[in-house]
Each structure stands twice: as C-alpha cells, then as structure tokens.
Amino acid sequence: MPPSDYTYDDVGATRHGGFCPPGFHLLHVRTRVGEGEKVFRRASEAVMSWEMHRELGVGIDAGADRAAPDVDVTVTLAGMIKAPCRVVYTVEEPRRTGWAYGTLTGHPECGEERFVVDRTGDGTVWLTVSAFSRPAKWYARAGGPATRGLQGVYARRCGRVLQRLCAPLSEG
Template sequence: MRRQNFTDDTVDYAAVGATQAHDLMQYPPQHSVPAEDAWRIGSGEERFTAAGELLLSWAPLRAGELSISDVRPATDGGYAGVGFDADGAPIAPSRLASEQRFAADGTPFVSPGTSVRVHGKVDGHRVDGHLRVISVFEEPRRIGYILGTVGHSIVSGEELFAVEWRDNDEVWFVVRAFDRPTAPSYRLFHGLVRRRRRGLFQRYLRAISPLYTD
C-alpha cells in the first residue's frame, strides 16, 4: 500500500519523511525514482563519533565538485523539525532545541529547519538547489538527518543520511533518497536521474570515509 502523503509548505514535495520508510524501494512516492545504499566505514565508538561529526558539519554536500552557501539556521521559536515512525509518517519534533554548534570553519552544524544552498556538478549533472533540514536524529548509536528540496533544482525530493554503530561494533554509512524529475530531459529519461544519484552517493561516501577508493 502506498503511504499517506504529508504536506509541508517549506519543501516542494508532498511525501515528507518517506526516506524513513522501510519499503521505500518497493513503494516510492508517486513519479519518483528511489535509491539507497550502505557502506561499512569502520568499527568502534571513535569511528562512529568522528563520522557523525563529519556528517553534521555538512561533509556530504562539500565533497568533490560540491559546495554549500547561505546556511541559515531556523530562528528562535521557529521550525523544530519532524520525527517519523517506521512508515515515514510524522509523529513529533525530531529533537528538542539545543545550543547551535559550529564546524571548524564557522559553518553552523546541521539543525532542524536550517536551509542551505548546494552548488556543483556530478559527472556533468547539475546539482544546484535549495534544501531544508526537515529532521535531525542524534541517538547513542545512530546520527543523521533528512534534507528536502525547497526549489531551484532539476529534481524534487528527499535525502536521508545516517551513520550507524551497529551491535556487532561495525560502523555503517547509510544514504536513502527519492528524486522526482522536474527538468524536461530528466522526466523523459529516468536513467539520467539514476546516474546523477549514483554519482552523488559516491561523493557522499568519499566525504565520510576518505579511505574509500573504489
């Protein structure tokens, strides 16, 4: 059964939180192309903590030809993020408000409601767009967030990034996404969407696990 949509006017798509659903690959939001992958990036608490810090300092969006600008945290009393159940349905704020943290270069860490612009190309495919953080989770063994498109991109959709410290002590980097093509060429040729997504995934992995060379 296709999941129920939840509309949030801060983003340009309806299925907010669908990257959290276990059946994303079988039942993606209508007209979208789903994608997911996971990589083992080490083991132990130290590796988990380091990867989590990289993730929260926007490392995936600053990899290779990618860069970010105009990082704007939500104002006090503004958007607090959304929490989701296993089917991707919104249930509660993603976390309580806390003091803003910053990366080494002064860029604000990822936080609920933050908006950011991403620029660049991946294998010739344009990546420019306006994104918003719709959820952040910082748990003892799982750190990550969900980004949704606000506009000005060739696709509309959502990405979930997570670093997981699993019970066997392995640390995994997980990315899930769905893209609804908006540019005419992408609507006609979904293969372009998939190639763009594969290129993005590989750059994300290199940002979180610099030893990755495949």
C-alpha cells in the same frame, strides 16, 4: 515550516526507510565506513557539520553550522546548478546520527534524501544514503536514467569520502 515550500507531499517519509511515493524513484546506498566508537563519532560529526558534503567538492550554503530541522541549505553542483533544500529532521541517538533534507522550489529534483551514520552491534560503522526523487527541471527530465545513475554515483562518493575522513581512526 510551511508545507507549501516543499516540492513534494510526503515530507519526512525517509524517516521510515524504504518508502517511495508513486511516481518517484528510490535510492538506497549503504557503505561500510570503518569500525569503532571513534569512527562513529568522527563520521557523525562530518555528516552533521556538512564536512562530508564539502569534501565531495559541492558548494554548501547553509543557514547554520550544523544540520538541524528547518535549516535551509543550497547545494551547488558543478559551480552552477543550485539545489535549494531544507533539513526536515535530524537523528541523534547513541548508535545512529544523521539528517534528511527535502527539496524546495528551484531544485532540479523533487523529493527527499537522508544521510545516516549508524554503528551496528559488532561495532561496524555504516553510512546509508537513501532518497526518493523524480525530476523537477527540464534538464533533469532530459537526463532520464543517467540522472538517476548520477544520484547513485553521488551517494557512493559520500561513502568513500567518509571512509577517507575516518581512516586514521579505524580500529584493528
């Protein structure tokens, strides 16, 4: 994984939550998905297998069926904007599952984004989408605050899609 492939320096920094390099914008969106072990397992599988992203309606062209370190992924937005990324790390623990990808040359943004499902002590299942980014292409820069707003909308949609995928399994 040559560092020169990435469009930013702090590769892997989302692992430590809340980190934001100077000149980047921080995003943190947490959505309650449901409750219970079955919901946790279903949400984890949907995140790790790209299902959540596909259900969002974005194109996913991945080098593997599941997220794993060094897997290249190209996300296609609106059928025409290609966003090449690489999975930087994965997390697979008894109560926490997810991954992060970093932007590669050609991505409209520059930075890192992570998608983590966790099950808290009371059994509640959450999706947390966090990122640091800044525009890399002219059209992302031209969008200014609207571009950042769209990132927030995307992160909230991830949560709603995961809620829908897990709803049949919710306990209580």
